[in-house]
Amino acid sequence: MAELLVQSMSVAYEFDPPYVDSVPELAGMFDDSVTDEAMTTQLRTVAELAGIPPHRLRRLAGPRDGSEPVDRALHAIGAPAAPQPVLLVQDAPDRDPFATTLPRLIHEAPWPVTEELTLTHLGPNPGCELLDFLSWWLSPGIGATVLLSHQPVFVDADRLPARLTAVALRFGDTGPLMVLDWRAAGPVSGNACEGWPEVHAVLQDGRLSPGDTFEIQSGGARIRLGYVGGRPGQAASPLAVRPRPS
Numbered sequence: 481m482a483e484l485l486v487q488s489m490s491v492a493y494e495f496d497p498p499y500v501d502s503v504p505e506l507a508g509m510f511d512d513s514v515t516d517e518a519m520t521t522q523l524r525t526v527a528e529l530a531g532i533p534p535h536r537l538r539r540l541a542g543p544r545d546g547s548e549p550v551d552r553a554l555h556a557i558g559a560p561a562a563p564q565p566v567l568l569v570q571d572a573p574d575r576d577p578f579a580t581t582l583p584r585l586i587h588e589a590p591w592p593v594t595e596e597l598t599l600t601h602l603g604p605n606p607g608c609e610l611l612d613f614l615s616w617w618l619s620p621g622i623g624a625t626v627l628l629s630h631q632p633v634f635v636d637a638d639r640l641p642a643r644l645t646a647v648a649l650r651f652g653d654t655g656p657l658m659v660l661d662w663r664a665a666g667p668v669s670g671n672a673c674e675g676w677p678e679v680h681a682v683l684q685d686g687r688l689s690p691g692d693t694f695e696i697q698s699g700g701a702r703i704r705l706g707y708v709g710g711r712p713g714q715a716a717s718p719l720a721v722r723p724r725p726s
Contacts, residue, residue, distance in 0.1 A: 482618040484611065484659035487652045490556035491680045492549040494644040499538040499635060502526075526634055536637040540575055548575065549646035550629045554585060557625065557648040564622050565595035569610055570629040571602070571671040585627070594622070606672040607701025611662045614651065623652035630673040647676040657683070660704040665697060674698045679705065 502523055527534040550568070566589070568582045575581065582598045602609045610628075618624055631644040657679075675696030682688060688707040695704050 482615050482620065483653075484614060484618070484651060485653065485655035486657040486659070487623070487650045487655035488557055489650065489676070489680055489683075490553050490648045491677045492552035492556065492646045492648075494543060494549045494631070495642065497631070497641060497644050498541040498544060499637075499640050500541045502537045502539040502634070530634050530636075532634070532636045538635050538637045538640065540631060540633045540635070542576065548581075548629075549631065549644050550581065550585065550627050551588075553646040553648040554589065554625070554627060557650055559591035560623070560625060560650060560652075562622075563592035563594045565597065565624045566593050567614075567617075567624055567626045568596075568598045568629065569602070569606070569626065569672050570598070570600050570631070571606065572631060572633045573600070575631060575633060581629075602672065602699075605664050605700035607674070607697075607699035607703060608662055608664050610672050610699070611659060611701070611703065618651055621653060623650065625650050628671075628673045628676065630671040645673045645677060647673050647680070649676070656708050658706045658708055660693065660706045662701050662703045665700055665702045672699045675703065 523537060524534055527537045530537070550570075554566075566582070566586060568585070570581070582596055586593050586596050599610070599613065610626075614624075614626070626649045628645075628647040628649070630646070632641060635641060675698035679696060682694075688694075690708060692707045693704060694707075695702055697703075
């Protein structure tokens with residue numbers, strides 16, 4: 481089992497995301513060979529799986545400025561010291577049904593990537609499932625950049641999200657933030673982004689002292705973290721806490 485040490489992290493948001501009526505949105509995606517009946521069947525299936533009345537089903541459209549939160553989080557965390565894998569963890573399908581997110585990110589990344597992998601639809605305890613996977617998957621001496629994306633594609637018109645969130649975490653052999661342990665906190669549905677923006681805020685504020693431990697709730701998991709020393713901006717600390725993009 482690999483030791484999980486966070487070297488750096490960044491957080492990005494998209495406020496007031498554009499959710500649109502699914503019927504005209506889907507109609508514009510296909511040519512005349514796709515019948516209204518087929519689209520209606522698809523919408524009913526999506527609505528049923530999401531537990532949303534079909535007339536209230538809304539779909540996430542493309543970002544207004546062309547940049548998704550996960551793009552900005554990856555850009556903000558910067559390049560690693562050496563090539564390493566990139567893991568994208570998202571709790572929904574890709575935002576653009578015709579362009580897969582991870583290959584696009586890798587193509588646009590300004591540094592070499594050794595491996596790319598996407599995890600999605602992790603279940604009721606994504607926080608535990610993610611850390612279980614990372615503890616097995618990470619290679620000593622290499623680490624990885626992990627992108628956590630929370631942007632629901634289909635939502636209820638009566639419960640539109642106020643913002644979308646992406647978190648970038650860089651794991652390696654050194655780093656002042658250690659994942660000490662984690663456990664399921666019950667069958668609570670959530671997303672793997674939960675809790676990490678608050679960690680980012682605490683690190684920015686400089687409120688931690690070496691030896692401090694604290695817990696976060698993340699996607700149905702209780703995660704215990706330990707701060708092993710250093711302050712952002714000091715030479716003694718390898719942690720580079722990036723400011724939140726505006």
